[in-house]
Amino acid sequence: LQRDEKYAHVTPEHVAFFRDLLGAESAVLDGVGGGVAEADLEPFNEDWMRKYRGQSRLVLRPSSTEDVSKILKYCNDNKLAVVPQGGNTGLVGGSVPVFDEIVISMSRMNAIHSFDEVSGSLVVDAGCILEVADHFLASKGYIFPLDLGAKGSCHVGGNVATNAGGLRLLRYGSLHGNVLGIEAVLPDGTIMNDLCTLRKNNTGYDLKQLFIGGEGTIGIITKVAVQCHQRSPAVNVAYFGLESYDKVQLAFREAKKQLSEILSAFELMDGKSQRILDTVKGDRKPLDDDHAFYCLVETSGSNGEHDYEKLEKFLEDVMTKEIIADGVVAQDETQAKSLWARREGITECLGHWGGVYKYDLSIPIAELYQLVEDVKARMTSEGLLGDTEDHPVVDVVGYGHMGDANLHLNIPVRRYDAAVEKALEPYVYEWIAERKGSISAEHGIGVAKKAYIGYSKDETMMRLMKQIKTLYDPNGIMNPYKYI
Ligand code: FAD
Ligand code: 2HG
Ligand code: ZN
Missing domain, CATH: 3.30.465.10 (Uridine Diphospho-n-acetylenolpyruvylglucosamine Reductase; domain 3)
Known part of the structure; x- marks a missing residue:
């Protein structure tokens, strides 16, 4: 990928215009005229995963819609490319520049x-x-x-x-x-x-x-x-272990049937994701034994006692039917939070070994976990996965929003490696396309999935999207080099 020379380079004159417009010292971080050090620009140039890095020398932090309007008009007139940036927590490299695009950070517009x-x-x-x-x-x-x-x-x-x-x-x-x-x-x-x-x-x-x-x-x-x-006054959380993905599906069916209107979340975590959490964080495990799968169920309703009873009865029932192996219901808010941390903390822990290959996929629910098994088999047969330093791949992990048929396939690695990439892509995308899934369920396309959008959108859809892009942004200054 090369910088598109249709875009102007930011000059001290441009910076002077923005300084004049935005006034406040902290509203313009200027590495062009040498006002700020490169290190101060780094948090805006690097994404959350530390995987994508741009070389922007200018960050603008407007404080009103009018400021944003004047900035964009000026950039459009002068062919200056920009990247809008929020909290910079996106997971597809969309929030950071690719080359020297101006970062427009929205952090001061927070009312x-x-x-x-x-x-x-x-x-x-x-x-x-x-x-x-x-x-x-x-x-x-x-x-x-x-x-x-x-x-x-x-x-x-x-x-x-x-x-x-x-x-x-x-x-x-x-x-x-x-x-x-x-x-x-x-x-x-x-x-x-x-x-x-x-x-x-x-x-x-x-x-x-x-x-x-x-x-x-x-x-x-x-x-x-x-x-x-x-906001529901009564929120209850349960966490349980199961021995197969078939049982996870049965548990989800039962949760919908038995908890019906109070069911507010049904999240899936495989055993590997939970063991990684134990290794990296070293927290106390909620259940004594190890299981192949874990689910977190949340209920939100208006009658605490009634909802708690309903959740306990559900657990008892699925335990008696041997759908789940073991389970726990949070006794207070602190315990509920720590159970939620078993799900929410996975992403952070996966970076522990160095890098992660991430796939955020929509898959017909019956086949959702099969992809993790297939990718693991592929990594093993290619000699890429193992416990020792000479294997790039640490493990193949799956978790996600079971209730929404959204799998997060993650491959933590000791180092980014061309052989791993070659084994994963386009394999994963072909696997998804064969099942009419989506290559991005919720994280977007950004730069990470740009080359693969064709697996989820056909040529007609792409043409219509491009027409919309051209209509709104004829000079192409908005977030270039990304999916469109
Ligand atoms: P950024 O990362 O700053 O930007 C994301 C994209 O939006 C970029 O393309 C950027 O240019 C654009 N953008 C930002 N602000 C604006 C604006 N004001 N106008 C126009 N464009 C803008 N995602 C999920 O869907 N579900 C999850 O459960 C989830 N969990 C996450 C957990 C962790 C620990 C992390 C790190 C990320 C998670 N994400 C999840 C990813 C998710 O996309 C982001 O966290 C969030 O939605 C991005 O918001 P942000 O403000 O950080 O945007
Ligand atoms: C989540 O559900 C996020 O935890 C992040 O969407 C998923 O890191 C991921 O792959
Ligand atoms: Zn998610």
């Missing part, structure tokens, strides 16, 4: 604007941190319809731009349904005000949907209106 306690509609700036929004809502008795492991750093705007799925999708559905309105700035500086706060609005094309999951390729989201829900 909570309004909340309607009757309807539950919340309006926040794009740079509001997800956990901040959720804590605010908790104080009002409400809950944000999205939760994920990176909640302490990711932005609501970044969540919307990636159409993040996360841990509550089973209960509340996707952001395509929960986002009521968006204010965004187009590359030419036009402010698109579609910040509707109502649930119903059938007045032509629903243009805001293009920004949900658009990964910053057609404009910058500046404000978001979200439909939030009543």
Whole structure:
């Protein structure tokens, strides 16, 4: 991949314009005129996995929609390429520059604007941190319809731009349904005000949907209106071990049947993911014996006693039927949190050996775990997997949002290795395409999956997407070199 010379290089004159526009010293991190050291720019140039790294010399931190509009208009007029950046927790390399694109960080636009306690509609700036929004809502008795492991750093705007799925999708559905309105700035500086706060609005094309999951390729989201829900006063969490994937499917069926309206999460973790967590974190294991699979079930309802009883009865039933081998129900909030950490902490621990190959896949549920077995067999037969230093692959791990048929296939490695890559790609994508799955369930495409989008979108779909891109961003300044 080469830098596209249609884009201008950032000059001290450009920087002077941005300084004049944004005023505050901290709003412009300038490595062009030598104002800041390279190390200060590094957090904006490098992604969360430390896998993708750009060479931007300029970071802009606007504090209003008007600022964003003036920045983009100037960049568009001067053919300066930009990368919108939220919390920089994305997992496909989409949030960092590839070459010298200007980073537009949304971190200073972090206000909570309004909340309607009757309807539950919340309006926040794009740079509001997800956990901040959720804590605010908790104080009002409400809950944000999205939760994920990176909640302490990711932005609501970044969540919307990636159409993040996360841990509550089973209960509340996707952001395509929960986002009521968006204010965004187009590359030419036009402010698109579609910040509707109502649930119903059938007045032509629903243009805001293009920004949900658009990964910053057609404009910058500046404000978001979200439909939030009543927070359940009674939340219970159970964690259990099972001996086969067939049993995991049976347990999921039973959970839906028996817990019905109070079921709020059903997450899957294989035994390897839990053993990795034990190795890296060394926390006390919730269950004594090792199992091939583990599930985390959460219920959210309005009657604590009744819900707890229902969950216990469910556990008893699936234990009697020998669907699950062992299980535990959290006795208090601290224990519930530590059980959730067995699921949310996996991603972080996987980086322990050096690198990780990540695949975020939608697969018909019956075959979901087969991919992990097949990849493991492939790695073994190619001599790539083993306990010793001369094997690049540490293990092949699977976990994910079982309730949404979303597998996270992870291959932790001691070092990135061309032979491993060759054994994985396109093999994994072909496997997915054969089963009509999706090569990206919730993380997006970014740069990581760019070459493989054809496995999930045909030529007609790609042509239509490109037409939309050209319509919104004719100069191609928004997040170039990524999926479109
Ligand atoms: P960034 O990483 O900064 O950006 C992501 C993309 O959005 C980039 O293409 C960027 O250009 C664009 N973007 C950011 N802000 C804007 C904006 N205001 N306007 C336009 N474009 C913008 N994802 C899930 O779906 N489910 C999970 O359960 C989940 N768990 C995670 C757990 C961990 C520990 C980590 C590290 C990540 C996880 N993710 C998960 C990945 C997920 O995509 C992000 O955490 C989150 O949605 C990205 O938000 P962000 O603010 O960090 O965006
Ligand atoms: C999760 O569900 C995240 O924990 C991250 O989507 C998944 O690291 C991964 O592969
Ligand atoms: Zn996930």
